Amino acid sequence: MPDRPLSICVVGPGAIGGTIAARLAAASGTGDIGRVSVVARGAHLAAIRDKGLRLVTPTEDVTVEVEAVSDPDNLPPQDIVITALKGHQIPPMAAALGRLLAPEGRMLPVVNGLPWWYPLPDGQGGFRGAEAVDPGGALWREVGPERAIGSIAYMGASVPEPGVISVEIEGYLDLGRLPGEDRSDVVRVAEMLRGAGWTVRETEPFQNSLFSKLFSNCAMNSVAAISQAAQKRIATDPVLSRMAAGIMEEVRALGLVEGAEIRMTSEKRLYHAANGPDHAPSTLQDLRAGKPLEIEPIFGATVALGAARGVPMPNLELATAMLRAIEEARGFA
Structure with a gap:
């Protein structure tokens, strides 16, 4: 420069x-x-x-x-x-x-x-x-x-x-x-x-920041858009919280392969969601506003990286497929 x-x-x-x-x-x-x-x-x-x-x-x-x-x-x-x-x-x-x-x-x-x-x-x-x-x-x-x-x-x-x-x-x-x-x-x-x-x-290393962000976004944003529930509901519902935690641990495994350390536990992230402001993640905000969802950058690319590195991500892969189907039904695919 x-x-x-x-x-x-x-x-x-x-x-x-x-x-x-x-x-x-x-x-x-x-x-x-x-x-x-x-x-x-x-x-x-x-x-x-x-x-x-x-x-x-x-x-x-x-x-x-x-x-x-x-x-x-x-x-x-x-x-x-x-x-x-x-x-x-x-x-x-x-x-x-x-x-x-x-x-x-x-x-x-x-x-x-x-x-x-x-x-x-x-x-x-x-x-x-x-x-x-x-x-x-x-x-x-x-x-x-x-x-x-x-x-x-x-x-x-x-x-x-x-x-x-x-x-x-x-x-x-x-x-x-x-x-x-x-x-x-x-x-x-x-x-x-x-x-x-x-x-x-x-x-x-910058991977720590990048994958810590994906750890939260991949889980909370996907589950919120699929369930149309803000984060308190996700964190306190036993099934939704289990799905969110599963995605978090998949991202943690991918981050480990990429040299990233994610210090937050899934339990602590869900605790913060349950006890903090009832925030609607950006993907849910876009859904409510009738805007296209940011599927590929957050979810699709992470799944692709997992496939390239040989890291199984069944929960995130399922969530991504469901969100793509939702987008197709909304006329954005």
């Missing part, structure tokens, strides 16, 4: 992306933070252009001006591109993202599931991304895994109206790379985000 303030574009300034964009825009011109822009659409785009991007948190209410476009080709190449989209929305943008990212730039794909840059054996002695999250290898080819920085968001936010981001649960970002890869860019980007007010972790 260049030795100057970095140009930054957030593609998908929704709940998570909008929070990132607003905080970066508020700090634009300080430290390593250069010009900040967003790629948005529809009413959200119109509101940001007309009134700015408003961020409401438990401790602040700020509105920032930020350049907003609908077409990434209307922006010059960017040093940092942060994608905060549903996993299935990213592959169709592969060529445009490749053009948007400067040759020495870095992409931060903030996703809920297995990221497109995570390497699977390609059967020919090399590696590729999971077909479920990178059909035809478009992102692997147009962007390249070497330019991606692992990015996971732990927070609770929503978009109550166009142009407005509401943060209900302050959280943190976790950035990293796989063992053996150069981390100098991770360190620089993490410091840049801290300068914008973020709490940033740099988990090593």
Whole structure:
């Protein structure tokens, strides 16, 4: 990356992306933070252009001006591109993202599931991304895994109206790379985000963070969407909790093969679900809102990785098949 303030574009300034964009825009011109822009659409785009991007948190209410476009080709190449989209929305943008990212730039794909840059054996002695999250290898080819920085968001936010981001649960970002890869860019980007007010972790090995997230998401999101029950019901129902725990242990076994340590037990995760806020996981939220479900990035890709590594995942495989059938019945398949 260049030795100057970095140009930054957030593609998908929704709940998570909008929070990132607003905080970066508020700090634009300080430290390593250069010009900040967003790629948005529809009413959200119109509101940001007309009134700015408003961020409401438990401790602040700020509105920032930020350049907003609908077409990434209307922006010059960017040093940092942060994608905060549903996993299935990213592959169709592969060529445009490749053009948007400067040759020495870095992409931060903030996703809920297995990221497109995570390497699977390609059967020919090399590696590729999971077909479920990178059909035809478009992102692997147009962007390249070497330019991606692992990015996971732990927070609770929503978009109550166009142009407005509401943060209900302050959280943190976790950035990293796989063992053996150069981390100098991770360190620089993490410091840049801290300068914008973020709490940033740099988990090593990054598999620990990635598979700990999958441990929860694969179980709670799938069972919630199938049963249409929020997490308290899942955690307190003996059959639903048994299915969720079974998926968690399958992900733990896969993580172990991938060199990840998941410290949370399934019992403790279900205890937190039973005794915390009655949260509806994102897949259930999408189902209730009539939106497509994020099946392949969270569930399908994890099942594919399990198959590639020889790790049986019968519970998650069954849940994934049921969710695909639900999507077909809803007309989204």
